[in-house]
Amino acid sequence: MSLSKQLGLGFFFVLMIVFLGTLWMSTQNTRAFLEQQLNSHAQDTATSLGLSITPYIGTEDDLPIIETMVNAIFDRGYYRSIALYDQNNQLVFEKTQSAGVADVPDWFISLFSITAPEAQTEINNGWNIVGSLRVLSNPGFGYRQLWQNAVSSAIASFIGFVLSMLFVWFLVKKVISQPINRVIDQADAISKKQFERIQDIPSTKELYRFVNAINVMSDKLFVMFKKMTNQSEEYRRFAYADFVTGVGNRRAFELAINGLLGDSDSQTDGYLFLIRASSLKAIHTELGGEAGDKYLKTICQAIKEAASAEYDHFSIFRVNGADFALIIENIRENHAKAMAQLLAIYTKRLEKNEHKAGVAHIGGAKFKYGAIYKEVLENVDSALLSATAAEHRWELSSSLSVSHSNQEWRDVLTNIIQEGKADFVAQPIIAKDGVTLYSEWFARLSDKQSGELVPMAQLLPASMRLDYAQQLDKMIIENMFVVAQQQSQSIGVNISRLSLFDAAFTSWFIEKMNVYRSTCSKIVLEIPERALVHDVNALAEFISLIKPYGMKICVEHFGAQLAGITHLRKIMPDYLKIDGRFTADIHQQPDNQLFVKSLINIAQGLDIKILAEKVESEDEQHWLLSQDIDGVQGFYVKPPAEIMSLSKG
Structure with a gap:
């Protein structure tokens, strides 16, 4: 009572x-x-x-x-x-x-x-x-x-x-219970790492001291947590950010490109651009280091403006003294040429008398899953070398093949969506005690005409490029709900960033949750970390709509974006899955070890279970589990296995 x-x-x-x-x-x-x-x-x-x-x-x-x-x-x-x-x-x-x-x-x-x-x-x-x-x-x-x-x-x-009872009610509800309930709510908020203050402090001496003590504790915990978060951000900036421009450094670049080349799940392709600040040496010699730093900052800003003019997501790194790397995923050759031209135009605008060798030159090369890191760099270096002699100051590497035209991809996507059936394979996430936390489901889709499986690494980028992402997500999720009704275990399913922020898709998703309400508590919705950076407020609103249904949230590929940690408290996910680029050979990578330890501490402080993906060796698994990580996933832990197929039944 x-x-x-x-x-x-x-x-x-x-x-x-x-x-x-x-x-x-x-x-x-x-x-x-x-x-x-x-x-x-x-x-x-x-x-x-x-x-x-x-x-x-x-x-x-x-x-x-x-x-x-x-x-x-x-x-x-x-x-x-x-x-x-x-x-x-x-x-x-x-x-x-x-x-x-x-x-x-x-x-x-x-x-x-x-x-x-x-x-x-x-x-x-x-x-x-x-x-x-x-x-x-x-x-x-x-x-x-x-x-x-x-x-x-x-x-x-x-x-x-x-009259006495009314006075007693006022005394109990307003004077005594209300401050106590505020303190209870504040204690619950603190347990969720929401360190807000109680503004309406009662005048009763004992209750004033009680509420004020909770406020003081909340303030101290907020300062402590903020300090811990800032320390992690400071380390990340120190380890993975360039001090002059603030973008990722060479270490961050190598992690990013190697992660893309070795990502067997997404099998992403795209273009790597190398932008060289051609007059940096001359400016350093004639005008000094401060002028050189200013020159680098202006070029970096020009690259950001050019890339953001065409794409929502891209990654910029300063890989050495004069060179910047720009990674854009899932673009075709003609778009890459347009991007190189745009970079040349934006950097050309900065040209001054002291830029004796030109402001910048741009080289680009395609990368895809399975490519060798050294060969990709050689290709882009060759393109950059050609660009220094080209009048238009940009060049792409030699001829690139395109597997499907846009119309062909439209036909494939239309057939898949009209067919409306998907198969799934599941890969479990295993806790230290051997218990399966949940299994991540990967959709497998077949081309109706050829009968062959369509590589998701090609299909997903095409669906985003041709505005089929929401329709494809709807079809996959519909199938997932149907199959999940017959499963007893928890299920993880991915959803694209474009769908997350689409109002029509959100309404559709809420309707489906109402239809499959009993299944929702078994679902773990995996969202990419880049969604936090895109619009964390809209994401938090989306999560607030689905949480009442019992659905859990996992932020996957965490750590790839520099701003990800700062937004965690707004969405308070149930799981945090560390990006595979940080877990690769982690037992031999002291920098990555320190960063992963800081993520584990922050996640545990927020009562978020932290997971590691792409665990491919016993040494990696042993080190991660020794740090009290909550679960591991990868081919070494357990490879994906087929579950019940709708298309065959």
């Missing part, structure tokens, strides 16, 4: 006892007073009436006069009986009437009975006693007066009781 209910019931019983006790005492006192009044009234009547009839006692002829005098008093109704006795105590005559009262309940008369004492006076004739007069008051009038007094007292006491 809550404190407010306990206090409320306690005050209620106390006030009820006071109410009933006051009413009882008031009625008893009134009854005693009425009994005294009845006794006094009877005695006064007996005395005065006795004196009045004394001259007529002793003769029978005067008896009618006595009766008339008695009747005159008796008819007023205040008496139950008046009796006249002679000197031998023989009844001469008597007048009586009932003591009942019609408008007073019988239970009240039984509970508060009034005893009306009999008053008596002697009648004397000189020195001789010639008779006696006995008068008994009628208690009916006393009962009526007592009942009216009890009703009035009850009404007054009840009004006082109600």
Whole structure:
């Protein structure tokens, strides 16, 4: 039972006892007073009436006069009986009437009975006693007066009781319970790492100290957590960011490009551009290091502006003194040429007299899953070398083959979506104790005409490029819900960044969750880390809509974006999956070890389970589990396995 209910019931019983006790005492006192009044009234009547009839006692002829005098008093109704006795105590005559009262309940008369004492006076004739007069008051009038007094007292006491209860309610709810509930809510928020202050502090001294102590604790925890987060960000900037321009350094570049080349799940392709600050050496020599740094910053800004003009997602790195690398995923050759031209235009605008060798030259080369890192760099270096001699200052590496035209991809995507069926393979995420936390499902889609599986690494970029991403996600999720109904384990499913921020898709997804409400608690929705950077507020709103259905959230490929950590508290995911580029050979990478340790500490501080993907060796798994990571996933842990297929049934 809550404190407010306990206090409320306690005050209620106390006030009820006071109410009933006051009413009882008031009625008893009134009854005693009425009994005294009845006794006094009877005695006064007996005395005065006795004196009045004394001259007529002793003769029978005067008896009618006595009766008339008695009747005159008796008819007023205040008496139950008046009796006249002679000197031998023989009844001469008597007048009586009932003591009942019609408008007073019988239970009240039984509970508060009034005893009306009999008053008596002697009648004397000189020195001789010639008779006696006995008068008994009628208690009916006393009962009526007592009942009216009890009703009035009850009404007054009840009004006082109600007013007291209202005061108690205000005291309990507003003065006591409200600050306590705020403290409880604040404690819950602190457990979720939301360090907000209680603004409405009560004036009651004890509650003021109580609430203020919670505020002080919240402030200190916020400072401590912020310090820990900042330390992790500082380390990341130190280890993976360029100090001059703020973009990723060579170490970050190598992690990124090697991660893309070795990503067997996504099998991403794209273009790598190398932009060389051609006049850096001359500026350093003639104008000094400060001018050189300014020159690098302007080129870096120009690269950002050119890339953001065409693409939402890209990665920029400063790979050495004069060279910047730009990675753009999932673009075709004609788009890569347009991007190289745009980079040349944006950097050309910066040209000044001191840029004797030109502002910048651009070389580009295609990369894809399975390519060799050294060969990709050789290709882009060759293109950059050709660009230095080209008038337009950019060049792409030698001829590139394109497997499908846009129309061919439209046909493939249309056929797949119309077919509306997908198969799945599942790869489990295993905890240290061997328990499966959940299994990530990967869709497998077939080309209806050829009957062959379509590589998802090619299909997904094509769907995004041709505005089929939401339709493809809907089809896959629909199939997932159908199959998941027959599964007992938790299931992880990926959703594209474009779908996450699409209002129509969100409405559709909510409708599906309502249809498959019983299945939602088994679903772990995996969202890419880049979605946090794109629009964390919109993402937080999307998550707030699906959380009530019991669906869990996992941020995958975490660590690739420099701003990811700062947004964690806004969305509070259930799982955090470290990007595979940080787990590769982690037992031999001290820098990555330090960074992963900091991520583990932050995740555990936020009560988020942290996972590692692409664990491909025993050494990697051993090191990760030794750091109390919550789960590991990869071909070494367990390869993907086919589950029930809709398309075959």
